Amino acid sequence: METVLTGLATGFGVALDPFNLFLVLAGCFAGTLIGALPGLGPINGVAILLPIAYGLGFGPESALILLAGIYYGAEYGGRISSILLNVPGDAGAVMTTLDGNPMARAGLAGRALSLSAIASFIGGTFAVILMSMFAPTLASFAVTFSPADYVALMVFAFASLASLVGKSTVKTMLGATIGLMLATIGIDANTGVPRYTFGLPDILAGIDFLIVVVGLFGMAELLTLVEHQISGKLKALPVDKSFVRMADLAKCKWTIVRASVIGFFIGILPGTGASVASAVAYGTEKRLSDKDKTFGTGDVRGLAAPEAANNAAAGGAMVPMLTLGIPGSGTTAILLGALLMFNIQPGPMMFVQRPEVAWGLIASMYIGNVALLVINLPLVGLFARMLTIPQHYLTPLIAILAFIGIYTIVGNPFDLLLITGLGVFGWFLRKLDFSLAPVILGFVLGSLFENNLRRALSISGGDWSILIADYKSITLYALALLVVIAPIWLARRARRMEGDATSETA
């Protein structure tokens, strides 16, 4: 507890520095604007702005605080297009449309927006508080992990990714493997042997992380926007003067608490993040409290549950990223890559070696949450106006921003071609139901996975049994097996019960 308090004191010392405070606010504001743009989710927003934030030349803690603010703000802003347009910005916001849009159509847009802002605030704050209590403990436990344990942890991360993300397990696996394969390009750090460089000097040091992120997310998103471009503007519902009432909050209070808990813990699971969390929270809430069958028609609880879960998961996903160096979602994978660019190895040692970064980030999330609530309640009308930006201005703007960002890093025009190529590849992957988060997770974790495996086998002198020599790794393999088998088993059981029900009625 004492480490938490001293840590928080350090963190607030960093985050309350006027410049950093300004960055939190600027990040939250920019993030909400980006999140509110129709079709542009948090991950794409962070991906497009990351190189620019890097190019500004701030210190690591400041740049990270700015990025976290953008990430947080975008999660907040996503609900605006969900509620007013019925167009979710990303997978995590799909559930928000189910009850949020009917409320707006019933003329309660203001009420829906303010309620979801409060639900998001509670979910987010809850997650940050749990995070600041758990993270140091988890980090001090993770210090004892051996390379073999790390290998087991990666296997667990990829197993939960494969079973929980995307429509097809095989495609998720393949996506992660593609990411891992992309990470092998470049000079092998242990032996100095170049791998898959084909003599191209541009990729001797490996494909730059930013290029993969901007290409796969930003540029692929741009192509998707061009593909879906609808002639004429989408019709945004107007924001009225209605506001959340105490009665709504009283009705939702347990919903919000339950959804926050669900969101936080699902967010912690590697690779899953907000989309799974909001879906599970909505499903649970529907089962528990949908007595009058009002869910889906504009029930306040159906709106509060996914919003609270969404933001709690955004916080939860930071826990494995900060303590283990294994990101809990696609967006935190990008933040992890950002840390690596500043030569900070996220993981258990970060709390000891770079407390100002770790705790500064956590403290900025406290501030960010409050700031978002304050920004969002009165300014929602302004953000809603972002929805009416026509696509034919938005699309070129994304490309221009992405190009500025990539060019400013090294000033190599070859990189611009590379992001275009990766964008086309990413568009195909998306089109064929591959999700892109596993690719980026694989890419970020690639060298960590390989190096730990090699280190473990170096310790044992080539004996593979070292991988299962420890209770920690065995537990992790068991957990990995569980996350793969449990959903299959549950689906079977559900189908059997359904079969029983139909045979009974027949």
Place this chain on the structure above:
Amino acid sequence: MVDRIFAGVLMVVTLAYAVIAFTAISAPFQYDPLGPESWPRILSLVAITCLLVILWKPDATEMGVARQTWFRLGATVILLIAYSELYEPLGFILATILFGTALCAMLGAGIWRSILFGVATGVLGYLLCATLLDLNLPEGELYEAIAETFEKESS
């Protein structure tokens, strides 16, 4: 079908990756038992297994993209490539004016609005990013040549 084609293309790439992993990569001397080649070998085997499953049981049957959309996507990619190629020779301002105008007009804005948009993003973008935020953006060979001749004349 589309799934099979895509998986087939990926399979060719993966096989090439595997061949390189199994034959070409080797370290002259190494300290760890795995060396630089084992990890790519493992990955290529995993990827081939996944691809075989997809080839055997594909689930996406068609792309659902209209012919017109394909043209638009193709044109966007060509514009992006042209933008990358012209980025340094023309410099940020000119390249962005051209690219912004072209893409904006292609996506359905009126020609005058597109030109306005292109000029605004090119000029304002340069002022904001290069002057205010001090980011590194290309000035363009043309500008550099002019600046050089001016310098020569003044000296």
